Amino acid sequence: MIKKLLIANRGEIALRIIRSAQELQIKTVAVYSTEDVDQLHVKFADESICIGPAQSVESYLNVDNIISAALSTNCDAVAPGYGFLSENASFVKNLEEVGLKFVGPSSEIIEMMGDKIAARNLMIKNGVPVVPGSDGKVESEEEAFEIAERIGYPLLIKASGGGGGKGMRRVFRSEDLKREFNAAKSEAIAAFNNGDMYIEKLIVNPKHVEVQILADKFSNIVALGERDCSIQRKNQKMIEESPCVRLNDDKRKELYETAIRAAKACNYENAGTVEFVLDEENKFYFIEMNTRIQVEHPVTEMVTNIDLIKEQLRITSGLRLSIKQEDVKVEGCAIECRINAENPLNNFMPESGEVEFFYGPGGVNTRFDSYLYSGARVSPYYDSMLGKIIVKDKTRLGAIRKMRRALEEIIIDGVSTNQYLLYAILFDIDFIRGNYSTSFIEEKLDELLNLMEAYR
The missing domain is CATH 3.30.470.20 (ATP-grasp fold, B domain)
Known part of the structure; x- marks a missing residue:
């Protein structure tokens, strides 16, 4: 059994993990930003360590600081909760390389299922029903129009590396396709540094x-x-x-x-x-x-x-x-x-x-x-x-x-x-x-x- 667990998160999910870990007699380490010094997860964990200033990129998304905190407190596992680094394959790979367990799947699985196009193709191969759409990533506006003509409107444009509704647009008319495709692509690049897009038939009122x-x-x-x-x-x-x-x-x-x-x-x-x-x-x-x-x-x-x-x-x-x-x-x-x-x-x-x-x-x-x-x-x-x-x-x-x-x-x-x-x-x-x-x-x-x- 895990002996000591670092919780790489904040708020209610950090508290949720701490409670279950303590009931399993697992020691817990909370991380926090300077903004969160008075948060309950900091008080309830067995130990706590500051990992940076308020901005997420310098604290809860700071991979080096989180791994250093886990190693310096002799943790043997890291629990991510949801959000932040919970589906970051690179973070998990870094944990694996230094011998820390990740409370979740392997970096390979996260990477595979995080790529919506790869995941879709894997499901098709294994007989899991998917919404009709593009066979792979859509490279251009011209290709988007070709797919639209084949599967018909309304359409859903989606970012391959997306989540949380970002990089996603619904299109009901051909005259809106170019604008929405480019808007979704720009949003995906800004949010995920990945502009790969695919298109599905929009299931109305699902x-x-x-x-x-x-x-x-x-x-x-x-x-x-x-x-x-x-x-x-x-x-x-x-x-x-x-x-x-x-x-x-x-x-x-x-x-x-x-x-x-x-x-x-x-x-x-x-x-x-x-x-x-x-x-x-x-x-x-x-x-x-x-x-x-x-x-x-x-x-x-x-x-x-x-x-x-x-x-x-x-x-x-x-x-x-x-x-x-x-x-x-x-x-x-x-x-x-x-x-x-x-x-x-x-x-x-x-x-x-x-x-x-x-x-x-x-x-x-x-x-x-x-x-x-x-x-x-x-x-x-x-x-x-x-x-x-x-x-x-x-x-x-x-x-x-x-x-x-x-x-x-x-x-x-x-x-x-x-x-x-x-x-x-x-x-x-x-x-x-x-x-x-x-x-x-x-x-x-x-x-x-x-x-x-x-x-x-």
């Missing part, structure tokens, strides 16, 4: 459904249910739930088997998420694989009662999975809402400052993963997510009612949040019926903002 998998080095792979992540704004998830109301048992079984086949295709190891779009006829298509723990992983933990971080640490330690597929039982319904420091009434402008007073929600099967406390500082240098409320109930309607109650309870004074927008969504009739797609927010935003003002 559900975004993902399957959580775990895999050990003994080729044991299990699927831990699915999550519906369709409530999104500009490709950023807002609400996630499990199970997906649109899937029947046969389609669910097929989806799990396909996710496991995708993981086997790349000899996957550790926790990962296989993401699909589900069209209006309930046909699903592979879109990508996230080679890390997801923000929304607690949704799966709530319905399966399996600690995914502990399983990650066991796998990294060379142990077998503690569960088999027949042991996995998805019970009840879970919903997660992401609480962000932003003002929805001001074009979702991120906010920063001191949290003057904080009170978190409680109750049976109610969880709030967050770094907040009264007096905590919300920094302008990092992601605006403050935490995640996760609830579980026997039925989906029960879970919706429980989440409404949790959102009513939470108090965050000092910065604006999206709390009441989430609350408004939970009263929308289409959401209650499960009749929603990734276009939900785009179509209903004005109506939801009006409701939000009424609820405040």
Whole structure:
């Protein structure tokens, strides 16, 4: 078993990893920027070490400083959480070279699945359904027009090395293709230093459904249910739930088997998420694989009662999975809402400052993963997510009612949040019926903002 673990992250995910590690009697080392000296992960870890100034590139993205911190504190493994360096193959390769274990897959797997074109081709080779599109990277505007003529509009232009919605554009008309192709390419180069693009047929009004998998080095792979992540704004998830109301048992079984086949295709190891779009006829298509723990992983933990971080640490330690597929039982319904420091009434402008007073929600099967406390500082240098409320109930309607109650309870004074927008969504009739797609927010935003003002 890992004896000492460095957590290469901050905020709620750093706390989440620390808790599971300590329950496994693994010593923990927190890293922090000068901006984060008073953060809870710094206080809760067994040791802490400053790795640079506030700017991420000089601290949480500073590979040399993080590796030096791990070596100087005699750690034998590094846990990345999500974001920052969690899917950086070069970082993982550097860890491997100095003998540090990475809580995640190998650098080769990260590199392979991080290249969306290579991942797509691998899935096709292994019989995993993919959205119709280009056979490889699209080199020019002329080639983009040829592909558009072949597969038809609407199209989705995507960056091969992208993520988080960057380098992605939807195109509904031929006259917009040139502009959007070049805009997506420029954004991809700026964000990922990689201008390779590919094109897919745009599945209109899909559900975004993902399957959580775990895999050990003994080729044991299990699927831990699915999550519906369709409530999104500009490709950023807002609400996630499990199970997906649109899937029947046969389609669910097929989806799990396909996710496991995708993981086997790349000899996957550790926790990962296989993401699909589900069209209006309930046909699903592979879109990508996230080679890390997801923000929304607690949704799966709530319905399966399996600690995914502990399983990650066991796998990294060379142990077998503690569960088999027949042991996995998805019970009840879970919903997660992401609480962000932003003002929805001001074009979702991120906010920063001191949290003057904080009170978190409680109750049976109610969880709030967050770094907040009264007096905590919300920094302008990092992601605006403050935490995640996760609830579980026997039925989906029960879970919706429980989440409404949790959102009513939470108090965050000092910065604006999206709390009441989430609350408004939970009263929308289409959401209650499960009749929603990734276009939900785009179509209903004005109506939801009006409701939000009424609820405040």
